[in-house]
Structures are given as structure tokens and as C-alpha cells.
Amino acid sequence: MALLEVEDLSIGYRTRLGLHRAVEGVSFSLEEGKSLGFVGESGCGKTTVGMSLMGLLPRNGEVLRGRVLFEGRDILSISEEELRLLRWKKISMIFQAAMNALNPVKKVADQISEAILAHSSSVSKAEASRQVEGLFQLVGVPKERMRDYPHQYSGGMKQRAVIAMALACKPRLIIADEPTTALDVIVQAQILEETRLLQEQLGISIIFISHDISIVADVCHDIGIMYAGELVEYGSREEVFDSPAHPYTRALLSSFPTLTGNREMLKPIPGEPPNLVDPPKGCRFRERCQEASHECSLISPAWTELFPRHKVRCIRFERKKGPQ
Amino acid sequence: MKEETGTSFLSFDGVSKFYLSRGRMLGGSGRQVVALNRLTLDIRKGEIFGLVGESGSGKTTAGRLIVRLEEADRGIISVEGQDVTHLKGKRLKDFRKRVQMIFQDPYQSLNPQLSVLDTVSEPLLIHRVGDRLSRAEMVMNALQSVGLSPPGDFVHRFPHQMSGGQRQRVAIARAMVLRPDFVVADEPTSMLDASISAQIFNILLEMQKSLGITLLFITHSLAAARYLCDRIAVIYRGNLMELGPADDVIQRSRHPYTRALIDALPKFGQCGETERFNTFLKAERESSSTVGCAFFGRCSIANRILCSQEVPPFKTVSPGRRVACFFAEEQGKNLTASKTCHYGI
Numbered sequence: 001m002a003l004l005e006v007e008d009l010s011i012g013y014r015t016r017l018g019l020h021r022a023v024e025g026v027s028f029s030l031e032e033g034k035s036l037g038f039v040g041e042s043g044c045g046k047t048t049v050g051m052s053l054m055g056l057l058p059r060n061g062e063v064l065r066g067r068v069l070f071e072g073r074d075i076l077s078i079s080e081e082e083l084r085l086l087r088w089k090k091i092s093m094i095f096q097a098a099m100n101a102l103n104p105v106k107k108v109a110d111q112i113s114e115a116i117l118a119h120s121s122s123v124s125k126a127e128a129s130r131q132v133e134g135l136f137q138l139v140g141v142p143k144e145r146m147r148d149y150p151h152q153y154s155g156g157m158k159q160r161a162v163i164a165m166a167l168a169c170k171p172r173l174i175i176a177d178e179p180t181t182a183l184d185v186i187v188q189a190q191i192l193e194e195t196r197l198l199q200e201q202l203g204i205s206i207i208f209i210s211h212d213i214s215i216v217a218d219v220c221h222d223i224g225i226m227y228a229g230e231l232v233e234y235g236s237r238e239e240v241f242d243s244p245a246h247p248y249t250r251a252l253l254s255s256f257p258t259l260t261g262n263r264e265m266l267k268p269i270p271g272e273p274p275n276l277v278d279p280p281k282g283c284r285f286r287e288r289c290q291e292a293s294h295e296c297s298l299i300s301p302a303w304t305e306l307f308p309r310h311k312v313r314c315i316r317f318e319r320k321k322g323p324q
Numbered sequence: 325m326k327e328e329t330g331t332s333f334l335s336f337d338g339v340s341k342f343y344l345s346r347g348r349m350l351g352g353s354g355r356q357v358v359a360l361n362r363l364t365l366d367i368r369k370g371e372i373f374g375l376v377g378e379s380g381s382g383k384t385t386a387g388r389l390i391v392r393l394e395e396a397d398r399g400i401i402s403v404e405g406q407d408v409t410h411l412k413g414k415r416l417k418d419f420r421k422r423v424q425m426i427f428q429d430p431y432q433s434l435n436p437q438l439s440v441l442d443t444v445s446e447p448l449l450i451h452r453v454g455d456r457l458s459r460a461e462m463v464m465n466a467l468q469s470v471g472l473s474p475p476g477d478f479v480h481r482f483p484h485q486m487s488g489g490q491r492q493r494v495a496i497a498r499a500m501v502l503r504p505d506f507v508v509a510d511e512p513t514s515m516l517d518a519s520i521s522a523q524i525f526n527i528l529l530e531m532q533k534s535l536g537i538t539l540l541f542i543t544h545s546l547a548a549a550r551y552l553c554d555r556i557a558v559i560y561r562g563n564l565m566e567l568g569p570a571d572d573v574i575q576r577s578r579h580p581y582t583r584a585l586i587d588a589l590p591k592f593g594q595c596g597e598t599e600r601f602n603t604f605l606k607a608e609r610e611s612s613s614t615v616g617c618a619f620f621g622r623c624s625i626a627n628r629i630l631c632s633q634e635v636p637p638f639k640t641v642s643p644g645r646r647v648a649c650f651f652a653e654e655q656g657k658n659l660t661a662s663k664t665c666h667y668g669i
Contacts, residue, residue: 041517041519041520042487042488042517140606155379184378184379184544185378185544185545185585185588185589185668186378186584186585186588186604187378188588188590189587189588189589189590190606192590211517211518211519212517212518212590212668213518213592214518214590214591214592214666214667214668214669215590215668217590217591217592218590218591241592241593242594251519252518252519253592253593253666255518255519255521255522255669256518256522256547256592256666256667256668256669257547257548257550257551257666257667257669258547258593258661258663258664258665258666258667259546259547259550259574259575259586259589259659259661259665259667260575260659260661260662260663260665261663261664262663263550263551265526266522266525266526266551267522268519268520268522268523268526269519269523272487272489272490
């Protein structure tokens with residue numbers, strides 16, 4: 001059984017203008033010890049998916065439909081108290097802008113041991129402190145810096161501290177939301193490498209959320225491409241990168257340059273994503289799609305299986321496969 | 325020292341900039357931080373020049389010194405032979421008409437209370453260009469050329485009504501509306517989605533071509549620099565490490581720091597077995613900030629005695645190609661990436 005199973009998840013935000021349909025019918029599953037990357041532009045719903053798994057949707061957010069099975073239990077229907085026990089202990093999160101996720105008036109090590117103590121009553125203070133030392137070693141922050149305050153850390157060190165905090169209660173699933181945005185290339189490469197190693201060593205499952213498809217390429221086993229609230233392509237890293245099927249995926253991939261060969265003009269995706277208060281009928285990507293046809297505005301594309309695990313929502317593939 | 329070809333438009337000659345760390349102001353023993361250390365380089369007329377490095381490398385400082393948001397502490401910055409390092413009053417204002425800047429964060433660089441029309445026409449007003457009608461026309465043209473079209477849909481919008489990519493286009497229009505000779509673009513896409521970055525890059529390329537502007541592009545990504553730039557300089561903690569034509573610096577890098585930047589780029593596609601250079605030490609070693617090579621603390625190929633004591637000269641290794649490393653000539657290995665390997669920007 002998969003560690004996490006999400007079925008037909010739909011989430012909306014109530015706004016002045018009406019219900020903003022941020023996530024629509026998203027389904028996926030994640031095996032123990034595997035990593036999954038969600039990629040898409042700002043506003044595609046990737047962060048909302050992550051937040052809902054932690055039970056941390058903002059007040060105006062609401063799960064409209066769907067099930068989230070974690071260890072076989074639907075965590076959308078459990079009480080707030082049960083959810084609190086699950087959070088950090090079983091599922092933890094590395095937030096976007098990690099530099100702001102630390103309490104500025106508390107020593108970094110104390111913040112992490114606090115998380116440990118809050119979730120396991122059997123652990124003594126001394127034991128918690130020993131565990132924190134181990135975590136610092138694991139994420140590569142020197143032991144001498146444990147007693148420092150966050151402002152004494154560089155951006156990369158803060159990010160490592162936040163990763164250590166996410167690992168503190170030995171969770172089975174970590175949701176990493178843009179963990180390297182705002183970091184430099186070199187620090188970013190180190191953090192990604194570390195995440196990959198930790199994941200392998202500790203067998204933790206990771207959901208990695210990013211707007212940048214190049215970032216998830218090295219870290220994730222599976223990739224899900226999101227557009228305007230919907231999942232449009234899903235498959236293994238190799239499948240998605242070597243034979244991208246959805247026009248949006250291909251467009252995302254063609255926004256990146258090479259270092260050798262001719263300097264080909266990059267082909268950015270024209271236009272802007274649609275308004276999700278009143279999402280367009282049919283395929284949501286069609287207005288920006290180079291390959292759109294008349295039918296795309298009529299019917300919403302269904303999933304087509306290209307390989308047992310590689311699937312895509314685009315009418316062109318439905319047509320190729322023909323009626324089943 | 326002048327380069328071999330091309331007319332120099334802007335040159336740095338031994339430019340240094342220091343900041344005092346906060347301690348001093350509070351009465352403690354403040355440290356002097358060297359943001360730029362005797363920077364010397366020429367930017368040629370009509371080229372896109374890339375300044376590449378991490379945060380804290382001094383690349384943004386260099387840009388801010390050019391547009392005179394800050395003043396150099398030492399050395400001379402000159403534009404077409406004229407010393408502009410310490411211009412004042414009317415001459416500074418005239419100079420600023422020719423030299424504009426695009427900032428990193430379009431969420432902060434636009435005044436939230438000004439409409440697009442007001443934002444883009446402000447430079448025209450300040451420099452008393454045209455009348456109301458002709459200014460409006462210039463604004464419309466500028467918006468059209470950055471792809472905000474039809475411009476009529478955008479002129480009355482406010483920043484909060486636009487996406488990050490649209491805001492950055494407004495910022496570009498504002499920088500371009502005066503038809504400057506020189507523009508500094510300071511990491512113009514680092515706050516934007518990766519898929520939007522390519523749009524912004526293409527607008528910059530087009531602008532540069534159609535208006536003949538000389539452009540300084542500041543970035544931490546060598547991949548972005550390769551896409552846009554004719555020449556690249558790599559900078560580390562205020563010191564130039566490597567300089568030359570973009571393709572040459574990337575494909576035949578000779579400085580270990582440039583190589584570390586290449587290793588760090590995320591990549592995907594048919595990359596094959598891309599050999600890593602592994603020139604970056606995982607754990608920084610003890611080093612002095614005043615003597616020796618600036619990169620010594622992080623360099624895996626350093627000679628412990630030589631590199632910790634002496635500053636390597638910024639020597640010419642081939643025409644137009646300069647490297648500040650004692651071991652530049654011994655670094656024979658070139659980039660092995662395939663043509664179908666794509667890199668993060």
C-alpha cells in the first residue's frame with residue numbers, strides 16, 4: 001500500500017469575487033521512500049496541495065471534494081487534535097522562504113529541541129539536545145553554531161536548520177515547498193544534494209514543490225506537472241524529461257538554455273494562466289497552447305495512459321489511442 | 325588595461341567599494357567589508373556584458389556604482405572616456421538620463437500608488453522630455469515593445485493588478501523609455517517563475533538589438549549569462565576571477581570558481597555522463613581575508629602555501645581571455661555537456 005494516496009482532491013478559496021478553484025480533481029500516490037515533484041507556475045495550486053496535506057489551509061480555503069489517505073487513514077476527516085499529532089511527527093513541511101520560518105529571538109538548537117519535546121513526552125531535555133546535535137551533523141551545520149541565533153546564520157545555514165527541524169520528529173513524509181528559492185546556485189546545489197542523500201539514507205518520502213522544473217530533475221523519482229489547478233502530466237522522472245507529452249510540459253522544458261551548441265532562441269510560453277474563479281471550459285491550457293484545436297474548447301481532456309505510470313491529459317493523445 | 329577589440333563604452337579602473345559592518349556604528353569594533361576590490365574591466369559599446377557571481381560577490385554593488393546609487397571609494401569609472409565617478413548636480417542628472425537600471429524585485433521596485441502610465445512617464449517628466457501628448461505616446465510605444473499589448477489595457481493598471489512578469493516588463497519599459505545608452509539589469513528574473521524568465525530574457529535581447537543599448541546583465545546563473553551575453557566576467561567576493569567571450573568562459577573555463585558555478589547548475593535532458601569539475605570544497609578552510617587568493621578558502625586545487633599568501637595576478641591567457649589563478653594553464657579539462665542538456669536559469 002502506498003504511504004500517501006490522494007484521490008480527486010479539489011480545493012477552493014472563498015474570495016470577494018467568488019470561489020477560486022485552486023485545485024481541481026488531483027489524484028496521485030506516493031510510495032514509502034520515494035520522492036515526487038510538483039511543478040507549475042505561480043498560482044497553479046501546487047502549494048495549496050501541500051498545505052492541505054498538512055491540514056494548514058488558510059481560513060478561506062476549503063476542501064471541496066476528495067480523499068487524502070495517509071497510512072490508509074483519511075486525514076481530511078480526522079479531528080484537529082488527531083491532525084496535530086500527525087503533523088511534524090508523521091508529516092512535516094519545509095516552508096517557502098525558510099529564512100522567515102525561524103523564530104528570531106530563540107537559539108536555533110532550542111527551537112528544534114522544542115519541536116522534539118512537544119511531540120514525544122518520553123524524551124528528556126538532555127536526550128532532545130543530543131538528537132539536535134545529530135540532526136545538525138546530518139544537515140551539515142557545524143556543532144559550534146547550535147547555540148547561535150537565526151540572524152547569525154547565512155541563508156544556506158538557515159535553510160539547513162529548517163530542514164533539520166523538519167527531520168526532528170523522524171517523519172515519514174516531508175513536504176518541501178520551494179526549499180531553494182532565494183538561495184544562490186552553489187548553496188542550492190548543496191541543499192538539493194543533501195536532500196537527496198537524506199532521503200536515501202533515512203527512507204523518507206518527499207513531496208517537492210517548485211516552479212522550476214530543472215530543480216526537481218535531480219531530486220525526484222516521479223514528476224507531476226500542474227497547470228491552473230489541474231494535474232496535466234504525471235510520470236517517472238525519465239518519462240517526463242525524456243518524452244514529455246503535454247504541450248505545457250514541453251513548453252516548460254523549452255524555457256531553459258544549453259551551455260554548448262548553438263544558442264537557440266528560448267521559446268517562452270505566451271500569455272498568462274486563466275482566472276480560476278471562472279475557469280475556462282474545456283482544456284485550461286488551450287489559450288496558450290500552440291497545438292490547440294477547436295475541440296480543446298469543447299471537452300475537458302481525460303487522462304490517457306502512455307505507459308503504465310506515465311499519463312497525460314491532452315486531447316491529442318486521446319485521439320491517437322482511439323475509443324477504448 | 326584596454327581589451328584588444330571593440331570600442332570601450334564604460335570602464336572600471338581599479339574601483340573599490342568598502343562597507344563598514346554594523347558593529348562600528350554601535351560603538352563596537354566594526355569590520356571593513358570589501359564589496360569590490362580594485363575592479364578593472366571594460367564594457368564595449370553595444371554588447372551585453374554578464375557579471376556572474378553569488379550573493380555577496382559584489383556584482384550588484386558594481387551595478388549600483390554605475391548608475392550612481394552609490395559612489396566608489398577608490399578608482400575611476402568612466403563612460404566614453406569621461407570620468408563619471410563623482411559627478412554632481414546637473415551633470416549627474418544628465419548622466420542618469422543615459423544610464424538606467426532594472427532592479428531584481430518587481431514587487432518592490434514599482435511604487436504601488438502609481439499607475440503604469442505614471443510609472444513609465446515619470447522619467448520623462450523628471451528629464452522634461454516632450455509634452456503631455458508625446459509623453460503618452462512614448463509610454464505606449466515602450467509598453468508595446470516590452471510585450472504589454474495592447475498597451476491601452478495596461479496603462480491604467482496598478483502594480484497589484486499585474487503578475488510578477490508583467491511588473492518586470494513595466495520596470496523594463498520605465499528603464500527604456502528615455503532611450504538610454506546603457507542599462508544595468510540586476511538579476512531581473514530571480515523573483516520570477518522559471519517559465520517567465522525566458523520571456524524577460526527575450527525582451528532584453530530584442531531591446532538591445534533594436535535600440536543598440538549596451539547592457540550589463542547581473543546574474544548568478546552561468547546558463548542565463550550564456551544565453552544573453554557576448555562576454556562574461558566571473559566575480560567572487562569583490563575580485564574578478566575570469567573574463568572572456570561567453571562561450572569560451574563556460575566551455576573552456578580555467579578558474580576553479582567558474583567551474584564550481586558550472587557544477588552547481590541544475591540540469592536535465594540528454595546530459596549523458598557530464599563530468600564534474602569538483603573544484604569547490606564542501607567545508608570552507610581557514611583563510612585570511614586580506615592576503616592570498618580570495619577563493620583560497622573554497623578551492624580544491626589550491627596550493628596551500630602559494631595561494632594562501634599571494635594574490636594571483638589577473639593574467640591574459642589568450643587574446644581577450646583573462647584568469648586570476650596561478651594554475652589556469654594547467655586546467656586543461658573542458659565542459660563535456662551535450663548539446664541537448666539544458667541548465668537552470
